[in-house]
Amino acid sequence: MPSSLAWIDHDSKARERTLRILSLFQEKESRDELGLGSVRDSFADQLFPGTSTIQTRLRYMLFVPWIYHSLEEKRLSAENFAIQADKMERVLVQPLMDSDDQAGVFGKTAGKRLKRLPSSVYWAGLGAWGIRITPFSQDEYHRRIDETYRRRKALKVREKDAKARGDDIDVEQRMASLSWHPRLPTPPEDFPSTVSFALSREETEFIRDRIQVACPDSLLSFLAMHCEPADTQAPWEHPDYGRFSEQHKELLTHARLFSEVMHGASLSYNVQLARLRNHEDLVAEHQVSFDEWTANLPLEEIRAWSVSRLWELTMDHGHTITPQTRSFVQQWIDHTRKSPSDLLSNAEALTLIKRREMKLKGTRSRFRNQRALEQWGGYSGVGRLVYRWPNVKVLLNDLYQGMNREEQC
Template identity: 30%
Template sequence: MQLGWIDFSKEDRQKALDVINLLSEQGAVDELGIGIIRDAFANYFFPGTSTVQTRAKYFLIVPYVLREAVDGKYGKDANRVLRAIDSAEKDCGIRLLEADPKAEGVIGTRVLPKGWVARKPSDIYWNGIRTFGIFCDYGLSIPEYVSLAVKLKEQRSVSWLGNRNDDADENDKDDSDAGDIGNIRFWNLPIYHDDWRDNLTIELTQEEAFYLDKQIQKSTKGSLLEYVLKNHIDLNEYDDFASLTAELSEKVSEKLAYMMKLACNFNNLVYMARVRYNVMLSEGENTYANDEWSRILPDIKHNATVDLDAVFGELQLINPRAKSFLCGIQTAFMASDTHMADELIRKRERSLKGAARAKLSRTKEFDHSKWVGGGMLDYRFSNARRIVNDIYAGEVSADV
């Protein structure tokens, strides 16, 4: 299948890329339309993270690049500045690989130095940079930030020409150091030097690591991510979100423990539906799917006992079709009615994709030995673990 779109603007192009990217993200295949609930839980526990973030260093590389790009050296044309940002991000990728060709998580590894990626680090990390208060938000997209910053820089330059004073240069330097233009503060960054690109590596410096640790804690109060960092929890000790919940549910706040258990209960229900989906898609020929169904069948009623009203209420979600499907399949599993569950799954996929595109309408076209549609929900646990590990490693880097 080929996809295409009419490219009216950079923002439209990015929206299209975001949609396409969802199809290739690990664990993001969503045959039954529960992605909105999965993502809402993930945002609750690990705000500012995403499934395509690779290393914590980008939370600072991107701001360094974006802040420098509007200092006036690229002129007044916002489009030219955006192209300069693209070039600078690519240059950083090349530098990171030159420092360590085997470094994990460097964006663009497979295409650099000749090529570059369609979805840049700034696109991937922008939401997190805003969520963590590294950028002082104002609800701006990157193009909007660039456009506003360029205009403010130009206006202030004109103002200086008409009203210079003895302190102008010093004030200019103060604003630059603070990340401000005029009276608007855009950035909240640790102190760094103009030669930050020299000897650039994917690892955080100790100062950067301490900064990110405190900044994330400050901006994600009440989240699981804040608790992990505040208590220096080693996420490598846990295999998945469920094992983390089992260990921490008696230690975190009552509300957070409740939400973690609710997420695990929801996970159990969804996983049963995904197993049945794979049994159906393979026409009963997928050995793993069959074995999984046999394993969970004795606990089918217990695994279906999730408070769906609480799930939608706590997450403030309004999606009647998704809730109707989940309530229906919950009823089927509680009654141990596999036939009813299968019919609901079949109808759900058709309602989402249409009969012609639904995989269950074309079971002969697929490899019956392969699993489709994701397994247990991760809620970005593995992605958060990568970021947290980078922070911990940076904090001890100068002591090793």
């Protein structure tokens, strides 16, 4: 029986997590082979809430609500709502491909036949930033749109009666009847037939305000409000790091050390698989990467690192970090602290990696399934953890360009 991934229909967070997992299968360098995703995502969600590794450009945060709001304005029924939204999202592909900036276009290769629509990728982020007000999952929102129309109609009647009596309007009820933020900028007149990723100044200010209000204590908010874009490999390398709050510095320090240490575990995994495949060139390549890792490891910092504080900072932030995960991480850290250069000859350290992967993958483990080993591409999870920073950099650059743009786009 083929394996599958699914989400509960009313759980938009579960849907986003599933899409994130699916995206990893397409990115050989960032696959979570050793089950570190819960820790990684806890850091990422605290630092950069509303973002994901499958978001590409910032203006999709407006494209999606513009499409849905236009369908609501037409009072399109639930029967046709999802169908028309699907069509409109696919219409976006060609105008974006005709623009001067094609980087990050959904459907760049597949065209209108794209399988993953922007709305499914941005839905959680739109909620996290307060642009989407409806609490429903995307599918539930589609199904309940007729109910939304009826609720708004009933509210208008109550507000009319209240006005006649001289009573105040119930602002909370009015907000609860909305699907999208009331200050959502209006789309360009020719949307979606002519469109680009260039944000207008008004659109940029709206998004920046939403981030500031919805995620005021995040590093994302600080960067959006106070910093110019920085083309660094990781967020802790940002030139304005010295201006970050102590809270952000502490979070980034633990995120950096976690990334440094667990990178070695991923390299060990690849070395072991290459050995198992008797692929001498791959063994040599991964061995070189491992030697570089040990040579540059901040060992004194790692030996002084409070792992208990790591769990205090990452647990209970919307991600379940199991006791098994914590035990695996602690044991690998302990081995690393003793002698990182001996990890590829340390039987206990090698077995730790092997057992972890076997526990996670079961019968699909590359250590016990010959076919799975043969299908291994040679690189699994060899990229360092940088907590969505490559995607965040693009979003922040779009924001910065919009803030410095005078004319409407």
